[in-house]
Amino acid sequence: MNQGFTVWLTGLSGAGKSTIAERLAPELSARGCSVEVLDGDEVRTHLSKGLGFSREDRDINIGRISFVASLLVRHGAAVITAAISPYTLARAEARRRIGDARFVEVFVRCSLDELVRRDVKGLYKKAIAGEIEHFTGVSDPYEAPENPDVVVDSEIETVEQSVSKILAELAKRGYLTADAKAAVPREVKGVL
Numbered sequence: 001m002n003q004g005f006t007v008w009l010t011g012l013s014g015a016g017k018s019t020i021a022e023r024l025a026p027e028l029s030a031r032g033c034s035v036e037v038l039d040g041d042e043v044r045t046h047l048s049k050g051l052g053f054s055r056e057d058r059d060i061n062i063g064r065i066s067f068v069a070s071l072l073v074r075h076g077a078a079v080i081t082a083a084i085s086p087y088t089l090a091r092a093e094a095r096r097r098i099g100d101a102r103f104v105e106v107f108v109r110c111s112l113d114e115l116v117r118r119d120v121k122g123l124y125k126k127a128i129a130g131e132i133e134h135f136t137g138v139s140d141p142y143e144a145p146e147n148p149d150v151v152v153d154s155e156i157e158t159v160e161q162s163v164s165k166i167l168a169e170l171a172k173r174g175y176l177t178a179d180a181k182a183a184v185p186r187e188v189k190g191v192l
């Protein structure tokens with residue numbers, strides 16, 4: 001069985017966490033990993049329904065994501081989380097719970113100017129107009145990681161470049177045993 005690990009994507013809304021998660025997942029599958037994506041928006045509709053955006057609620061949300069990730073990692077899964085996770089302390093707690101050696105923190109960087117220009121979900125303009133309270137980066141804090149394992153910059157990189165950087169870090173750590181072309185389907189692997 002492959003060793004489990006978590007790729008913990010952190011960054012402002014619209015920085016590219018979900019996009020990167022979606023593109024990284026099939027790359028990991030192709031390398032024989034059993035992949036699960038825990039996407040922030042999805043988690044908030046199911047696991048964390050009803051939680052708001054106060055610090056306390058955000059910490060509870062991140063705690064739930066890291067709890068589920070830790071269970072999956074224990075069973076050898078490659079987990080990708082895509083949640084803003086703005087607080088250093090909550091991310092450190094996630095690292096502790098999942099295990100330092102199984103936790104890859106990826107800072108998805110993008111300037112506020114570019115995010116306002118993109119405004120993927122139309123939320124920045126509303127937040128700047130004062131219509132949304134607790135909006136990370138505008139009316140709520142974002143504590144950028146000081147020592148992330150990988151930094152990707154969606155302002156200057158293509159999605160492919162960002163995904164490649166993450167794959168390189170995972171390979172360097174020895175998490176990826178098979179390369180994409182040589183990847184053997186899991187069913188076949190079982191009988192070899």
Ligand code: ADP
Nearest residue numbers: 013014015016017018019120154157158159162
């Ligand atoms: P988040 O999950 O962080 O809120 P999304 O993935 O939903 O962000 O949106 C990011 C937007 O930025 C998408 O429209 C995506 O196409 C765009 N984008 C541009 N360059 C990149 C990049 N290098 N990596 C990820 N997203 C990018």
